[in-house]
Amino acid sequence: MLFILAIGFCILPATIVGHIMFERESNLKHMQVISGMNMFSYWTINVLFDICKMEIPMALCVGLLYAFRLKEYYISMYVFFAFPIGVVPFTHALSFFFKTEWSAQLFTIVINLVGLMFMPIGIFFMQ
Secondary structure, X not given: OHHHHHHHHHHHHHHHHHHHHHHHXXXXXXXXHHXXXXXXXXXXHHHHHHHXXXXXXXXXXXXXXHHOOXXXXXXXXXXHHXXXXXXXXXXXXXXXXXXXXXXXXXXXXXXXXXHHHHHHHHHHHHO
16 A cells, blocks of 8 residues: 555655746746845745645545554654655755756656655565
């Protein structure tokens, strides 16, 4: 079950990086900077909004775990709520390495898929 959730959680950062790259490709951020926007406040508000936006699916997953009484996964509730705090700044930093939206989204999906699906399997086998 957690592998299915991991596939879904790979899509969430891809939508975030897609939005960032769309703003960069269409020069929306440049227009805001010319208008006098502070860059620190721009990035702070974007990161905080993206964290709050990702907490909604995490809360739904925790609610479903509680509703279906899956007691063996109760400890993962803490990970669900901490996931956006770690992945959103990583996604924002990762967006600086790309020029196009599709390449950023594809690489973000792949890197999160490796991190969320295959690394836990490797850790399990090494233990």
